[in-house]
Structure formats: C-alpha cells, structure tokens
Amino acid sequence: MTAAPHSAANHGAANHGAVTHGAADLPVRPGEDPWSDAELADLRIELEKEAVALRAELGDSQAQIAARLGDAATEAGDDEADTSSKLFEREHELALSNNTRELLEQTEHALARIESGTYGVCESCGKPIGKARLQAFPRATLCVACKQRQERR
Numbered sequence: 001m002t003a004a005p006h007s008a009a010n011h012g013a014a015n016h017g018a019v020t021h022g023a024a025d026l027p028v029r030p031g032e033d034p035w036s037d038a039e040l041a042d043l044r045i046e047l048e049k050e051a052v053a054l055r056a057e058l059g060d061s062q063a064q065i066a067a068r069l070g071d072a073a074t075e076a077g078d079d080e081a082d083t084s085s086k087l088f089e090r091e092h093e094l095a096l097s098n099n100t101r102e103l104l105e106q107t108e109h110a111l112a113r114i115e116s117g118t119y120g121v122c123e124s125c126g127k128p129i130g131k132a133r134l135q136a137f138p139r140a141t142l143c144v145a146c147k148q149r150q151e152r153r
C-alpha cells in the first residue's frame with residue numbers, strides 16, 4: 001500500500017476552474033437560501049487570506065523559537081533565574097505557535113471541505129451546519145447542537 005503524498009495544499013492557487021462542486025450544492029439549514037457562487041467565493045478568499053497570514057506568523061515564531069533554542073545551547077553558564085525566565089518565554093512562544101498552527105489547520109480543513117464539496121456538513125451528525133453560522137464562523141465543522149454537546153462534556 002502506498003500512501004498518497006500530502007502535497008496538494010500548495011497547488012491550490014493554480015487550480016482555477018477545477019472546482020467541480022457548485023456552491024448551490026452545499027447543504028443549508030431549512031429556511032436558508034442556497035449558497036451563491038459569489039458568497040462562497042468571498043468566504044473562500046477570506047479563508048485563503050487567513051491561511052497565508054497564519055503561515056507567515058507561524059514561520060516568524062518558529063524562527064524566533066529556533067533562535068532562542070540556539071541561544072540557550074550556547075549560554076550554558078547562565079544563572080538559574082535567567083534560565084527560567086528564558087524557559088518561560090520559550091513556553092509562551094510555543095503555546096502561541098501551537099494556537100496559530102491549530103488555527104491554520106482548521107482554516108486549511110475548511111478550504112479542503114470547500115474543494116471537496118463537503119463544506120457545511122456537520123462532521124458529527126451529518127446534518128447541515130447552516131449558512132448563517134458558517135458566514136459567522138467559516139471554520140465551523142459542527143452544527144450548533146453538536147457543538148453545544150461537545151462543550152458540555
């Protein structure tokens with residue numbers, strides 16, 4: 001068994017006209033109008049912009065972490081207070097960069113779902129998430145009911 005390489009993400013921009021799923025095919029909740037191509041395009045552009053910004057941010061913070069790890073390795077003679085404040089800073093930065101990475105993953109996941117035509121389907125119950133909810137939270141993968149159930153756990 002050969003695993004397919006996970007490299008599609010970088011080719012998104014070159015894929016003009018490759019979308020085979022119409023916006024109107026995406027699920028909406030009862031009473032909502034179907035997605036128009038323009039609405040979906042707006043949302044997608046917004047997500048793509050965020051992905052670019054998050055990737056840049058992640059690149060910056062990883063460079064900073066790498067620089068600081070380098071510092072720590074060369075400064076073996078630090079006193080303890082100095083070392084622990086550096087550790088704190090590093091942990092803070094790692095946490096920030098983990099948040100950014102998570103947000104980037106969610107953003108890329110939403111874009112992948114738009115590509116594959118599964119955008120708007122609740123990943124827990126399979127019902128429509130709802131257009132209004134997605135326009136407010138484009139990265140949502142759960143409908144309101146499932147989200148609330150998850151938060152109560």
Ligand SMILES: [Zn+2]
Nearest residue numbers: 122125143146
């Ligand atoms: Zn659900």
